[in-house]
Each structure stands twice: as C-alpha cells, then as structure tokens.
Amino acid sequence: MIDYIKGELAELLPTNAVIETGGVGYFINIALPVYTALVEQKTAKLYVEEIIREDTHELFGFLSKGERELFRMLTSVSGIGANTARMIMSGYSAGEVRQIIATGNIHALSSIKGLGAKTAQRIVVDLKDKVLKIDLGQGTTTVDNESGVMTSVIDNETKQEAVSALTMLGFAAAASSKAVDKILRDSPEMSVEQVIRTALKML
Numbered sequence: 001m002i003d004y005i006k007g008e009l010a011e012l013l014p015t016n017a018v019i020e021t022g023g024v025g026y027f028i029n030i031a032l033p034v035y036t037a038l039v040e041q042k043t044a045k046l047y048v049e050e051i052i053r054e055d056t057h058e059l060f061g062f063l064s065k066g067e068r069e070l071f072r073m074l075t076s077v078s079g080i081g082a083n084t085a086r087m088i089m090s091g092y093s094a095g096e097v098r099q100i101i102a103t104g105n106i107h108a109l110s111s112i113k114g115l116g117a118k119t120a121q122r123i124v125v126d127l128k129d130k131v132l133k134i135d136l137g138q139g140t141t142t143v144d145n146e147s148g149v150m151t152s153v154i155d156n157e158t159k160q161e162a163v164s165a166l167t168m169l170g171f172a173a174a175a176s177s178k179a180v181d182k183i184l185r186d187s188p189e190m191s192v193e194q195v196i197r198t199a200l201k202m203l
Contacts, residue, residue, distance in 0.1 A: 005061070006045040012038055014165035014192055017061060019044055028061035029082075031089040032193045037063055051082045060086065066136035067094045073134075077126045079119055087169060088112055091200045098131045111201050113171070159184060162195040171203050179203055 005028065007021030014035045018025045028046055030038075038044050046061030047068045060082060062068040067089070074085035074097075088097060091112045100108045101124055109120035159180050166176035179199045183190060190198070 002048045002050060002059070004045055004047045005059075007043065009038060009041055009044045013168075014161055014196060015168045017044065017046070019046065019061075026059060028059045029086060030061050031086050032196055033089070033093050034061060034063055036191075036193050049082075058082065064136060066134045069134050070094055070097060070131065070136070073127050073130060074123070077119075077123050079122065083170070084114055087114065087200065090169075091197060094136050098134060098136065101127050101131045104128060113200055113203050158190070158192050158195060161192045162199065165192070165196050166199055166203070169200075171199075175203055 005019050005021060005026050007019045007026075009017060010020040010025055011018035012035065014032060015029065017028050017030050017034070017038060019028060020026075028048065030046070034046070046063070047065050049060045049062070049068055049071055051058040051060065060071060062071060071082075071085050071089060074080050074088060075082055080088075088109070092100065092108070099105075104124045106117060106120045106124060109115055109123060110117045115123075159177075162180045163173065163176045166180070167173050176199065179202045180195055183195050183198050183202075187194075
C-alpha cells in the first residue's frame with residue numbers, strides 16, 4: 001500500500017496532479033484545496049488513498065493524513081463513492097466538512113451536487129461522533145487564493161480551467177460553461193477554485 005508520494009510536480013489541474021518520482025509519473029486525483037495549495041509549487045508530497053476495483057486502479061491525494069482520514073470516513077458511508085467524497089471535499093475545505101458534519105448541517109451538505117437530504121442525513125448520522133477526532137493538520141482550512149486585477153485573458157483562462165475541471169467531475173460541458181460564465185460575469189475577480197466551488201452549488 002502506498003502511504004505518500006513525493007517528487008516533482010509535473011502537471012497540475014484543479015482535479016488532478018501528476019507527481020514524478022523515480023522516473024515514474026503518478027496520476028493522482030485531488031480536491032480543490034489541494035490544487036490551491038500546490039499552484040505555486042514545483043515539488044509536492046501527497047498522502048495517498050488507493051481505490052482498487054476490478055475495472056480501475058485510482059489514486060487520491062491529500063495534504064495531510066487527517067484529510068485522507070476524512071476522505072476514508074466519507075467513503076465508508078453507504079452510497080458515497082470516491083468521486084462523491086472528492087466532490088464534498090471540493091465544495092468545502094476539510095475543516096468546513098468536519099464542522100458541517102459535527103453540527104449536523106444537512107442543508108450545507110445537501111447543497112453539493114448529487115447529495116440529497118437523505119444521503120446528507122446518513123453522513124451526519126454515521127460520522128457525527130467521529131469527525132471531530134480527526135487531526136487535519138495545518139493549512140487545510142485555507143481556501144482563498146491571492147487575488148489581483150483580472151484581465152479578460154485571465155478570465156478566459158479561469159473559465160477554461162473551471163469548465164475543464166467541472167466536466168472531469170462529470171458535469172455536462174454546456175451547463176458547466178453557462179454556470180461559469182454567469183459566475184465570472186457577476187464576480188470576475190474569483191479564482192479558479194472559487195468559481196468551481198460556486199458552480200458545484202449551482203449545477
């Protein structure tokens with residue numbers, strides 16, 4: 001079992017990173033806060049969860065063991081797969097997810113695409129007494145990027161990255177593009193992560 005992967009950050013997108021070590025590039029699925037933390041980095045160390053099934057072998061990467069433990073807890077709930085857990089951890093920071101579950105905030109959970117009230121209730125019932133025991137480490141609750149003056153070129157790059165990430169998460173390209181256009185029209189200063197977070201609650 002792989003505990004963590006450390007090496008050169010060869011590629012980074014809002015939904016995945018490629019870390020090269022020992023001449024091998026590892027494709028690792030990530031949530032938005034991980035992307036934000038790695039944007040300016042040349043190297044990376046991600047704690048890894050392996051999802052192995054008959055038809056797939058996927059790696060999911062996290063900034064700390066605590067974040068990985070939260071992911072494991074989410075996927076232990078009936079009806080919550082790896083991609084849904086990643087969606088939850090993209091919609092909110094790990095610290096926010098922990099607090100939402102601990103306080104039984106069904107509304108906040110069910111605002112995530114694909115999570116109805118019943119599933120959100122199941123998450124709270126199953127995990128409410130467990131999540132506060134997780135040590136999430138440092139830097140896991142920071143969700144804002146540095147912001148500056150956004151030009152139309154940067155807006156276009158932001159749109160492209162956001163739409164690409166949303167389609168990789170399973171949303172239709174046309175609907176994703178429409179949602180992102182509206183978000184950037186209303187708030188052109190938003191970072192890629194902020195745009196995707198907002199879109200996840202609209203689509």
